Amino acid sequence: MIDQLPNIRHIAAVAATVAHGSVTRAARAVNLTQPALTQAIARLEKDLGCQLFDREPGGMRPTESALLLAPRAERAIAEIGSPRVTATQIRAFLSLSRAGSYASAAQRTGLSAASLHRAVNDLSLALGERLVERRGRHIALTPKGEARARRFGIAIAELRSGFAEVSLWLGKAGGKIVIGAMPLSRARWLPLSIARFAADRPNVDIAVIEGSHSELAGPLRDGEIDFLLGALREEEALDDLEQAASFEDRPQLVMRQGHPLSKARTIGVADLHRYPWILPSLHTPLRGYWRGMMGGEHADLPHVSIECGSVLTIRELIRESDALTLLSPDQLRVEIEAGLLIGRAPPVPVRRTIGITTRRDWRPTAPQREMIAILQDIAQQIS
Template identity: 35%
Template sequence: MTPSLRHLRVFLAVLDCGTITGAARACNISQPAASQAIARLERDAGMALIHHARDASGPTDAGRAFGLRVRRALARLDASLAVVAPRLVLTATRSQLGALIAVRDAENFTFAAQRLGLSQPSVHRAVTQLESEAGRPLFQRTGKRMQPTRAAQMLADAARLCFSELEQAAAELADLAGHEAGQIVIGALPLSRSIVLPRALAEFRRLRPTMPLRILDGPYTDMLAGLRRGEIDMIVGALRAPLPVPEVVQTPLFTDDLVLVVRPGHPLRQVGAPDLDQLARYPWIVPRPGTPSRASFERYLGEFGPRRLAMIECSSLVLLRELLILSDHIGCLSRMQAGAEIALGALSLLDVSLPESARPIGLTTREDWLPTAAQAQLVEILHRVGATL
């Protein structure tokens, strides 16, 4: 479903007024136009959203669920539209806002048009119409770049979250109809990719064999930005302390700590419990700066300091394992990540304790996130899997 904002406003007016006639008056449109808007929404949804029989009135169960999502989506969008220009609440269209998001992301009309599959003049015209209604420029040309203003950034973020909520609405209607729609997007931090997510996704796939899933990896800051914009539904991995931004919620699943590992024939395997001076004679593979693992590792080094070590900063378990097997490097990684490699005989554990390296692993979601049935089911499975670790 890609309903127009105007049709969605009519639908909410029907819920508020109780009748299509009342909604038409509230929206200042004709009764036939209001009826056509509701008919279009129901045709796209594939089900009735309001009762049309004389002996029943109000929304259906599907309409009630849809209305909740639509109200959340438009409340978020309208607050930002009103800040930019109150008139935009009545005039801004979905296509104009989609063009705004694309230009904000690409900082170029041509690239934005390519992303949307539209002509460059169409995208330029949509943004120009928004600027005309707003009575202010939303972009400043800087060389070949279209630099978004602060108002454009705020409005693009709100529009993206609005569209994400509407995708959730479509997914819920599809679930009520007995089929899948949309997708679940998960930001996977290193530990989750090798431990909790494979088990949880395997169980989820047995329950929902056709539900599209998209797993993203990358720097935590990039995934956090995607989460806040509504591009990512949840992040699974090491939790941050303090909370990175106020509008997210962190939920622990289990606790893990760090260990030091080497290849089975490494010289330090003959030492027993090596001290820092002995460890410093060998090169290291360590977590990237800014991660909880790296902070724990540097606490372990204390005054010794990381600068006295020959280090490779790496978040890839595959690269770390292969380099450890081929060399005398020392690896610092999660105990749970190391467990499978140790069990297979690929790596060996050093008799070294890293105090205060325990850290919570869990979910990060938006504070006001309302999961669909499928998303809630996956969250429940993640909690169940986490309890076994």
């Protein structure tokens, strides 16, 4: 399995040879000599630990490994956008885009600031675009730079998927699935799904990145996350993302044991005005559902004394006060079952759709498809 971004020319050589079936035509297509193309393929075969082509008198016949890798390689090359771009330039540019300065990027990569500066300048020349600009002491990406960073991220994600598919075919470790998880998904849905998947696919690693939708949508678009789990958003705000509903969540009023409302036979909207509230930030879906429950945008809303998206923090604040919150009972299931907190139905039913968000052009590997299928199956059991 390859951990570093490989030589772009090597990847292009494999894709061209699969497409043309001839070293001569492939070399012409990627502007390499025939010996250089043959050497590039041999180096990539060594890195992957497998043969990509059967050398025959009539040409180069791709093996199954090459057929798995070639479509990913073609997509990656298209996203990179120029045959003159090198892996070193991409790594330097992405490090700079994340660090915000050459000095910080140098510390993260171990390269000198001068080397990074030279690589980013060479990348700008190769693409014919201004990618960065100075703003005070920091470096910021230009609009074209931001677009390039996103396309490079997608290219890297495609190559990682291609290498993972080859590795799985060879019976080796099958790469990694990176999941962006919003709070609700981490309570029961995702842990149950991971446990089942890990039992079926012990050779595939899983990484869970926690955060809110606003924190995770960018990495999803950049290819750093494979898919995102949580409350679905309005479709018109997600032109480049695709959503699939999984189950319906019904948030409840949550309060401490012994709260004045805990013994009430019924709870009305007027009762909810008498207590402080702890809720997530203003533009989250749950906050919108709360406004609807309380009478809508123009209603006289109770004061939200604390804005917080951390379930752990909310749990402790609720236990120590008469504050109320609106949360899925799954997120506080242990505390509710232990009698530390109480969940009550809200005066107006609240429902939100939970699901999976992916890039519209995402092409999952077989393990990624299996993980999605398991998530949808577990979601049906939960609902």
